[in-house]
Amino acid sequence: MKYYIIAGEASGDLHGSNLMRELKKNDAQADFRFWGGDLMQKEGGFMVKHYRELAFMGFLEVALNLRTILKNISNCKKDIEAYRPDVVILIDYPGFNLRIAPFVKSLGIKVVYYISPQVWAWKSNRVKNIKLVVDKMLVILPFEKSYYRDQWNFDTVFVGHPLIDAIAQRETPQREEFLQQWQLNHKPIIALLPGSRKQEIQFLLPILLTVIDDFPDYQFVIAGAPGQQKEIYEPYLKDGIHWVDNQTYTLLQLSHAALVTSGTATLETALLNVPQVVCYKGSKISYEIGRRLVRHIKYISLVNLIMNREVVTELIQNKLTYPRLKQELEAVLQGNKRENILSDYSELRKILGGAGASKRAAAEITALLE
Numbered sequence: 312m313k314y315y316i317i318a319g320e321a322s323g324d325l326h327g328s329n330l331m332r333e334l335k336k337n338d339a340q341a342d343f344r345f346w347g348g349d350l351m352q353k354e355g356g357f358m359v360k361h362y363r364e365l366a367f368m369g370f371l372e373v374a375l376n377l378r379t380i381l382k383n384i385s386n387c388k389k390d391i392e393a394y395r396p397d398v399v400i401l402i403d404y405p406g407f408n409l410r411i412a413p414f415v416k417s418l419g420i421k422v423v424y425y426i427s428p429q430v431w432a433w434k435s436n437r438v439k440n441i442k443l444v445v446d447k448m449l450v451i452l453p454f455e456k457s458y459y460r461d462q463w464n465f466d467t468v469f470v471g472h473p474l475i476d477a478i479a480q481r482e483t484p485q486r487e488e489f490l491q492q493w494q495l496n497h498k499p500i501i502a503l504l505p506g507s508r509k510q511e512i513q514f515l516l517p518i519l520l521t522v523i524d525d526f527p528d529y530q531f532v533i534a535g536a537p538g539q540q541k542e543i544y545e546p547y548l549k550d551g552i553h554w555v556d557n558q559t560y561t562l563l564q565l566s567h568a569a570l571v572t573s574g575t576a577t578l579e580t581a582l583l584n585v586p587q588v589v590c591y592k593g594s595k596i597s598y599e600i601g602r603r604l605v606r607h608i609k610y611i612s613l614v615n616l617i618m619n620r621e622v623v624t625e626l627i628q629n630k631l632t633y634p635r636l637k638q639e640l641e642a643v644l645q646g647n648k649r650e651n652i653l654s655d656y657s658e659l660r661k662i663l664g665g666a667g668a669s670k671r672a673a674a675e676i677t678a679l680l681e
């Protein structure tokens with residue numbers, strides 16, 4: 312079978328690579344063509360475009376790069392039509408993928424959406440179109456299945472969260488070896504995850520670094536995002552601030568706490584059992600537009616959304632200040648709040664189900680094609 316996969320972010324690259332691995336077990340003749348990243352490339356096939364060329368953060372940034380985005384969509388459609396796959400698998404990335412899906416459907420090609428767009432957060436009317444153009448929706452959050460069924464009469468398949476697979480595959484890292492490799496000292500580590508997009512990193516990292524002098528007994532280590540070059544981080548690598556390249560999971564496994572930009576990273580941090588403070592701040596225009604569009608969602612972190620209560624503190628926009636950041640970081644380093652977070656993480660893992668999401672997703676896709 313011929314599989315065309317579109318993943319537009321680092322998390323999509325991770326989940327896409329695991330899905331490709333499982334599809335190959337079901338289909339020895341699997342042929343892949345994809346938009347993704349280095350992890351998907353390792354699984355074979357042809358990479359049309361790397362996700363780092365696709366990432367634009369916020370409404371203003373999207374508007375400024377609209378011509379490039381429209382050109383990418385046009386090129387993607389032409390490439391799919393020329394390749395004529397048996398199925399197109401869309402992984403999250405809704406701004407792009409929901410413009411591709413109707414075209415693919417018009418060609419008579421099967422459409423699978425793996426990792427649902429967050430229609431439950433904003434633009435819920437998109438479900439009407441999704442029902443028309445998606446042959447199978449595979450959801451990874453437990454509340455999504457009931458949302459689609461109860462509010463939209465749309466049957467989906469809950470396959471579990473693929474992050475559990477990704478984390479379960481990891482071995483316990485060797486602390487001494489890691490410290491030596493990145494020239495770190497033996498102080499406890501506070502990990503900084505300022506996002507995967509260039510705009511996020513440049514906007515958020517200076518804010519996160521305002522508290523380093525208040526915690527002399529810890530070392531702050533920046534997690535370099537996949538697909539981003541060291542040059543982006545170099546202006547901040549001074550005064551004992553460290554950086555590791557594309558080893559976020561290993562860094563988190565060895566960290567005592569973390570400051571994390573909202574997104575998939577909040578769930579990754581939780582599943583790796585690291586107490587965290589969730590941070591987000593964008594351009595004023597983008598934030599105001601987003602705030603008006605997303606009215607009924609109480610939280611921005613996946614941890615709190617899944618648990619439907621505040622497990623980890625969210626410092627959003629004007630709340631992300633030096634005094635609050637210092638206060639909340641102190642709270643997760645030791646004491647009752649830290650213990651409560653770790654206890655809630657245990658409950659979170661139970662809600663998300665066990666390992667095997669990628670295998671179940673591949674089985675659903677194989678069954679659809681058969």
